[in-house]
Amino acid sequence: MGITIEHDAHERAIRQLAERRGVSLTDAIGLAVNSELARDIEQDRKDDFMRCVREVQATFAKAPVLDPRPYRELVYDENGLPR
Template structure:
């Protein structure tokens, strides 16, 4: 299985990464892919943690159901009732 890179900029970046990391072109691609996957996983974890914190915060506040529809609520708020 092979990877063909036709983009000069990407080719240059892969070669630069291989050179500064002291690895092969294949190793450089592996490093880049591994780092990107790790970055995305860390971002997903941060988003999930933020969601959990928001959920815990909202769970502390009761849900108020006064029996009105959405339209009735806004009509009342704007004095259209």
């Protein structure tokens, strides 16, 4: 299978990457494409994680407040000692 690069700047970049890495033009294209795919996949994973975090936050936000006192009052007595 062949590929034609009709954008001069892209071809120069491919040639520069190939030269810097000491690989063929085909391998340079493969390196660049695989690198971009890996970035996209990693971003998808981060987005999925953050979506889960937001779902958990939303769940907790809906939970009723059982004791409205501040944390320090719940954990420590009037002398600052743990309850």
